[in-house]
Each structure stands twice: as structure tokens, then as C-alpha cells.
Amino acid sequence: MKFAVIVFPGSNCDDDMVYAVTEGLNAEAEKVWYTETSVADYDAILLPGGFSYGDYLRSGAIARFAPVMTSVMEEAEKGKPVLGVCNGFQILLEAGLLPGAMQRNQNLRFICRPTELVVENNQTGFTAGYKENETISVPIAHGEGNYFCDEKTLKKLRDNKQIVFTYKSNANGSVADIAGVINEKGNVLGMMPHPERAASDILGSADGLKLFQSILNHWRESHVLTS
Template sequence: MKFAVIVFPGSNCDSDMYHAIKDELGEEAEFVWHTEDSLDGYDGILLPGGFSYGDYLRSGAIARFSNVTSEVIKAAEAGKPVLGVCNGFQVLLEAGLLPGAMRRNKDLKFICRPANLKVENNETMFTNAYEQGEVISVPIAHGEGNYYCDEKTLEELKQNNQIVFSYHGENPNGSLEDIAGITNKSGNVLGMMPHPERAVDSLLGSADGLKLFQSIVKSWRGSHVVTA
């Protein structure tokens, strides 16, 4: 399986993402610069964390109008797995691929530490290797992760099981309903504030994030049977 790691000016978790795919997951990965206007040939799209365009105006707002983001939207519409982590999540929200928006953390602080997450839905292409209700430890690192959406949208998220990860035990940023990660309606686009790519080896403190990437591969292999 071949992954594209999208790189905007100001992305800073792109190398971590690349390392997670290449060295820990053992799949193919390539960096794709934001000026590129094709994502043909990639099976999965990864939008890493960081501060695209310096977070000017709003986090993710400028990246949303990059060349490559139009291609990310096309890939999402074609049903390819699209994962946005942290700033990547913010870009997906700004691009309208996921509903809602991010506010500043309720205590106005940038938070960088491990967080406990609960797997709220293990029947997605991103979570099928987890147990339903499993609690995992994945680092968070953000100043704007306070998820918000209106009541109608929240109702839809719940009805369609789009809330995939929630903060367990303590809500670090004030996000609505403890939301840490959501998918789109069709389930092939996941945005999450915690960084699974930083939790892929016990040497890093946790390997709980690796199963997320393994889930993507498992689901992809299931629908792309290799013919001998």
C-alpha cells in the first residue's frame, strides 16, 4: 500500500508520519509537496500535523486553498482513506471534508503530553484492529483542539457513529462531548487531534497508534485482493 504524506510550508510532523509508515508499518510512503496537482497512484492520503502557513488567519485556512488540497478532496470523494492528524484535522475541517471547527483550547494553553483515548467505534477502516471501547495512550500537541459543531451536526455525528475517538478520563482542551477524532459520513476520512504517528513504538512511550495504520492496511488489502 502506498501512502502520500502531504507537506505544506509549516508542516512539522511529516517526517514522523513517514517514519511510522515506512519503518514501523513497513509500507510505502512518499512526501507530496503542496504545489502538486495530482495524487494519482497513492492508495492512502496522510495530512500531518504542524503549523501550515504559520496558522495565519486560522489553523488550516490557507492550506485549504493549496493545489494539493483540491486533490485530497477528490481522493476523499473517490473513497480513498484520508487521515488528518492535528493540523491535518484542522485542514480537513476547513476544507469541509469533515463537519465542525476548532476553537482555542479552553485554558488557552498549548498542551503537549500523552492522552488517554477511548475507541468509540472500531468498525471503521481506521480502527478495525482495536477492540470496541479499548483505551489507548496517544500523545496530543495542540493549542487549538477544542472541537465545536452545532447541535444538529452533533446529533448526526452520533447517529452515524462518526465519533471514533474520545478523550478518556479527562478532557484536555474542552472539546464538545470529549471528541478527539471524527470521520465523515462515508467513513473514509478521519480527523483526529492526537498523534498516532508518535505512538508507533514502545521506545516512544506507546505503540498504541500503530494499530490505526495497520487497520488502514488491513481494510485496504481486504478490498484489493492481490491476484497471483
């Protein structure tokens, strides 16, 4: 399996993503610069955290129009797994690949610390390695991680089980404690906490590695079924 790690001007978690894939999964990962026009040769697409374009206008608003995003959106439509973490999540929201929007943290401060998440839906290609309602430790590092959506959208997210992760203790004010959501098709996941920073015990937690293992296992299973 081959992962693409999209790099925008201001990305700062791309190396962490590559490490999680190459060292944690023993799989292949390549950095793909934002000016590229195709990611069709990759099996999964990862959008890392950071401050793309300096977070001017608002987080992810400019990166959403980067040349590579046209292909990312096309591959997502085909069903290819796409994971956006922190700034990557913000970009997916701006691109319309996921519902909702991000606001400044409720306390108007940047928050950087380990946090406990609850796995609300373990029936996805990203979370099958977890137990339902399992509590995991994954760090957060963001200033605009306050997820918002209207009541109609929230009801739809709940009815479709699109809320994948929630905060056990909500640090940023996100509606319904939401930490991560998935699209209706189930192949695009956005989350504010950083699983790539929890991919090894040496980092303080290896809970995030299960997410990457789930992606790999789901890909393998789908290719066995289609081969």
C-alpha cells in the same frame, strides 16, 4: 500500498508519518509537496500535524486552498482513505471534508502531553485493529484542538457513529469529549492526538500503530474483494 504524506509550509510531523508507515508497516510512503496537483497515484493520503502557513488567519485556513488539496478532495470523494492529524484535522475541517470547527483550547494554552483516548467506533477502516471501548495512550500537541459543532451536527455524528475517538479526560474543552471524527462514507478521519508519535514502544506507546495497520489491512481486504 503506497502512502502520500502531504507537506505544507510549516508541517513538522511529516517525518513522523513517514516513519510510522515505513518502519511500522514496512510499506511505502512519499512526501508530497503542497504545490503538486495530483495524488491519484497513491493508495492513502496522510495530512500531518504542524503549523501550516504559520496558522495565520486560523489553523488550516490557508492550507485548505493549497494546489494539492483539490486532488486530495477528489480522491476522498472517490473513497480513498484520508487521515488528518492535528493540523491535518484542522485542514480537513476547513476544506469541508469533515463537519465541525476548531477553537482555541479552553485554557488558552498550548497542551503537549500523553493522553488517554477511548475507541468509540472500531468498525472503520482506521480502527478495526482496536477493541470497542479500548483505552489507548496517544500524545496531544495543540493550541487549537477544542472541537466544536452545533447540537444538530452532534446528534448526526452520534447517530451515524462518526465519533471515532473521545478523550478519557478532556484537556481542551472539545464538545462531547471528541478527539476524532469520520465522514459519513467512512474514508476520511480527522483526529487531534498524534498516532504517528505512538507507533513504537521506544516512543512510550505503540497504540497508534494499530491505526496505520488498520488502514493497511482494510486496503488489502478491499483489493482482495475486487481482484
